[in-house]
Amino acid sequence: MCGITGAVWLDERAAIDAPLLTRMTDAIMHRGPDDDGHWIDPRQVDGQGRNYGVALGFRRLSIIDVAGAAQPMGNEDGSLQMVFNGEIYNYKTLRRRLEGNGHRFKTDGDGETIVHLYEDLGTGCFAELNGMFAIGLWDQRRSRLILARDRIGQKPVYYAFDGQRLVFGSELKCLAAVEGVCEELDPAAIDEFLTYQYVPYPGTIWKGVRKLPPGHYLVLEKGNLSVHKYWDFDPTLERPVSRDQAVERLRELLTDSVRYRLQSDVPLGSFLSGGIDSSLITALAAAQRDEPIRTFSIGFPVADFDETEHAAKVAAHLGTDHQRFEVDPSGAEIIEKLVWHFDEPFGDSSAVPTWYLSELTRREVTVALSGDGGDELFAGYERYRALWLSVRLRRMFPIHRMPGIGLVQRLPDSNKQYSLLRRAKRFFEALEQPEARRYLNWLQIFPERMRADLYSDDFVQQLPGEDPFEFLDTVWQQSEGRDVVTRASITDLLSYLPCDLCTKVDVASMAHALEVRQPMLDHRVVEFASSLPVGLKFRGKRGKLLLEDAFGELIPRSIFHRRKMGFGIPIGKWFREELKPMVHDTLLADNAKIGPFFNRESVERLVGQHERMENNHGYRLWNLLILEQWLRRWT
Known part of the structure; x- marks a missing residue:
């Protein structure tokens, strides 16, 4: 388990020198405190006579072959160089096969398996790997950089490409060490964050910086960047089995x-x-x-x-x-x-x-x-049961149109984590919506109507036409034809x-x-x-x-x-006690960093309703406070 970073550049003015590469790797020292490694070749020439520069950096947490398996790691003739974060669990089986094909191994670790497997299969090698991984591989013979991410997305890969230089890393800190990369906020990412409590792939909080989607690999060759899916998972497939x-x-x-x-x-x-x-x-x-x-x-x-x-x-x-x-x-x-x-x-x-x-x-x-x-x-989440029940109720009778349902939304909230009233509010609010929208209702932090009230007019003008819902809806559509519980679980997956x-x-x-x-x-x-x-x-x-x-x-x-508890903390209580001073000193301050994005009156209303226990906005306030503190730290 480690951290990786690196770059490829076509213009010497965008070169990554040794001190900068060291800063990029040092930024993720916590991921790999046991060792580091650097490899730079500032002058490589492709088949068309163009100059390339390449840099690969690595921080290591030693797990397998503790004494060996240093990275960056090459093949027998040095024409391939690789950095790798994660674990390949089937590496022993793959190694035996590769040794039978004549490959010679220098280490006992799992990472070297990737290098030799790529020699045999090219980008087809990633489908052979059972593991969690983020891989950066430089193929000198083809003058191409390849980045790959495991199927589920357990290990991250961030990258930015401006046409002349691609930089990548296990964390955004690696890219932030490079001048001109992490500089301009993406307003759409803020909208997505307040919807989902994260910024979904392939975007990030920064314009021009991307996340490689799970189960995909990226190729930069001849100055052209392309992203490809290698996981042949079919969410529509259902197999009858006893x-x-x-x-x-x-x-x-x-x-x-x-x-x-x-x-x-x-x-x-x-x-x-x-x-x-x-x-x-x-x-x-x-x-x-x-x-x-x-x-x-x-x-x-x-x-x-x-x-x-x-x-x-x-x-x-x-x-x-x-x-x-x-x-x-x-x-x-x-x-x-x-x-x-x-x-x-x-x-x-x-x-x-x-x-x-x-x-x-x-x-x-x-x-x-x-x-x-x-x-x-x-199918362990309570929201799957709620979605299943909502489908059954809508089929039987239009409960979502019954008089008095709206009164539920106006009842005072509870401070308890598993408040029956809070769950009822979400359930009835979602009943009128189509299935995918209904499911978003159980996931989202700020519903669309609350975001509309929260955002300032200037910020609304900066937002693109896309709805954050499109991310979830695109994933939802991939399991077309399956039952609603399966569609929800695959969407989560x-x-x-x-x-x-x-x-x-x-x-x-x-x-x-x-x-x-x-x-x-x-x-x-x-x-x-x-x-x-x-x-x-x-x-x-x-x-x-x-x-x-x-x-x-x-x-x-x-x-x-027994009742499912989840893995939580008393957020609602914190915002009425311990975090109350921080909220008033930051979110409600005249110099609040969120000021240009949000209406102050709307933020004050959320805080006031929560403190008076008229509504439990604990999770919403947590997201606003995280955003405020993030803006103070990184902008």
Whole structure:
């Protein structure tokens, strides 16, 4: 696990010299504190006589082949140079095949497999890899740079190309070290951020800077840039299968996925929240190890947000070496750290507990397993049930047109995390909308009507004609023909998972040089789960049925039937207490950075309604505060 960066330039005036490349790699030192590496060739000539310059930079967190496998890494004759962030879990199988084809290996690591596989297959090599990865590869013979990202989007790739120079990196900090790259804000990105709490790919907060989409690779050759999809995943495909067959296949795939992810030359453990997904991953890992696996959970002083008693129950059942961390998170203290590490506005408040858990776990191990992906793949989210119910209700009778429904929206809100009233408000608000729009209603932070009220006239004039909804709708349309629950889960798989959850885990863990592996996001598991008929996973009020059928004997049955808590913090309470001074000193200040974008009266109204408990705007205020603090730090 590492951080990568680099550049290719056609104009010597845009060259990346050694000191600048060092600044680009030092910007992500936290991702790889064990070693660094640099490779620069300022004068390469392509077949048409044009000069190229190339620079590759690397920071290393040593996991496999700790003593070797330094990067940048080349092939036998040096005509290929590569930097790579992530893990290739099937590298031993691929290595045996490549050695049979005559390739000679210099290291015992997984990265060198990519170099030799590219020699044999070209860009077809990425479809052979099972792993999480971001790859930068310079092919001297063809004078081309290739960037690639794993199928699910667990590892990030940012890049900017102005026609004369392409720069890339694992984080925007790498690009920000280069003058003239991260300079102009994209107004559309602010609109998208307030809709989704993240900036969706392929855009970023900066104009001219892009994210490589998951499952894609980029080629810069002869001055032309092109982006290609290599993952042949078909979201419309549904395969009939019996429950017994599905159980057997899922056991096989997920057990093998965990086995792959237990490969490590450094200490390894597992996150254990006490929920279904982390408990199952831990159980499968414990069954494949000779000694007890180390497990870690995090507790909070607010009961609504503390799952550690359930984690302890699972740990005792599995006989793990369990450690519970207790933290009392400080919103004012943590927000500055999040803003620096996330590079662009990121408003998922569960980044806070993920941050603390990663920080404390890293004191004990270097690699941790996680249960991410279970909700998306096996229909675990409450919003799937709400969407399913809304479809049934609309078919039976037009409840969304009944008198009095609007009164629900005007009732005082609750401060509790799992407020029945808050859920009812969202449900009835969404009933009148088409399915995709209805689903956005459960996801969005600021609905369209609230954003319209929030934005200043000058900011509205800067926005393009595109609606942020188009991102979600484009993904939704990819699963045309499937049932509504499957469409929602596949939409999350292709949008929310890479843009939010994977980003959160990558940034929060790598900030502390902790590698987090997510067995449920093995592409074989993803493709299989996505192809299943919905009845095997979801029925009525319950999801994750297949997980219980396949693995119910591994963990206490009560874990499958308890209320889902999520991974949250008391945001609503914070904004009435601890964060109240910061809100008034920043968001409501005369020199507020958000001032040019928003109507002050609208922001004051949100703050006032929340403080008077007329409405719970906690998550909205968190996103506004993140944006304000980000603007103060990066602009």
